Amino acid sequence: MLLVVDIGNTRTKVALFENDRIIEIYILERENFLKNFKKILKNFNTLPKIVLSSVGKLDTASLNWLQAHTDLLEITIKTTLPFQNDYSTPQTLGIDRLVLAAGATLQYPAQNRLVIDAGTCVTYDFITKENHYLGGAISPGIALRYQSLNTYTAKLPLLQLQEPADLIGNSTAESIHSGVVNGLTAEIDQLIDLYIARFQDLTIILTGGDGVFLAKRLKNTIFAHSNFLLESLNSLHQYTIENDKKNLSRL
Secondary structure (H helix, E strand, O other), X not given: OEEEEEEOOOOEXXXXXXXXXXXXXXXXXXXXXXXXXXXXXXXXXXXXEEEEEEOOOOOHHHHHHHHHHOOEEEOOOOOOOOOEEOOOOHHHOOHHHHHHHHHHHHHOOOOEEEEEEEOOEEEEXXXXXXXXXXXXXXXXXXHHHHHHHHHOOOOOOOXXXXXXXXXXXXXXXXXXXXXXXXXXXXXXXXXXXHHHHHOOXXXXXXXXXXXXXXXXXXXXOOEEOOOHHHHHHHHHHHHHHHHHHHHHHHO
């Protein structure tokens, strides 16, 4: 069994894998991460292996405890990955984007891949069929778009995600919903079109907290995987084990 831990900007997700299949998913408060994670560990007679990636702030005490008391693999920019990283500033590349790119490389071999992660931000990550990571794009996610309209204007209200009643909003609230939802949908579809025009054999993977909501609105054919980052951590763990075995056999 394997526990994969994804510490994001807004929440922490923990998934229990057995034979490459998700058995259970836990959502934890980041403020009490270690306390709640220890509760999960009490469910096991033998501690499972753990693979962790973090774009949020994991406090030093929690990380030190995990390193001392568990079999932990932390994904960092130094982790061996199944692709060549051609990003011009690799030290600034988010760990979540690295993990998603690794998962796309391992799960969709020998094809061009575009991973779209619709979370706090919407990230686009492109990996060639020759397994070169080139980069992509970053833009505000749905929640950030709603928040910015409220924060940077005097009178616009803070709204929650809602399906627009029509393309043409006939009230301020409906105009905001149309602008946010239709605007982001148009952005994603247009960027996909631009990638398709440049690259053949393109596989598109959509994931993230808003991925399911957006998937039904997009005109392009995509693979929607709500738990793709968790699955990618599992795939990357297996890849790391196999890579270590190959390195040992060469000694």
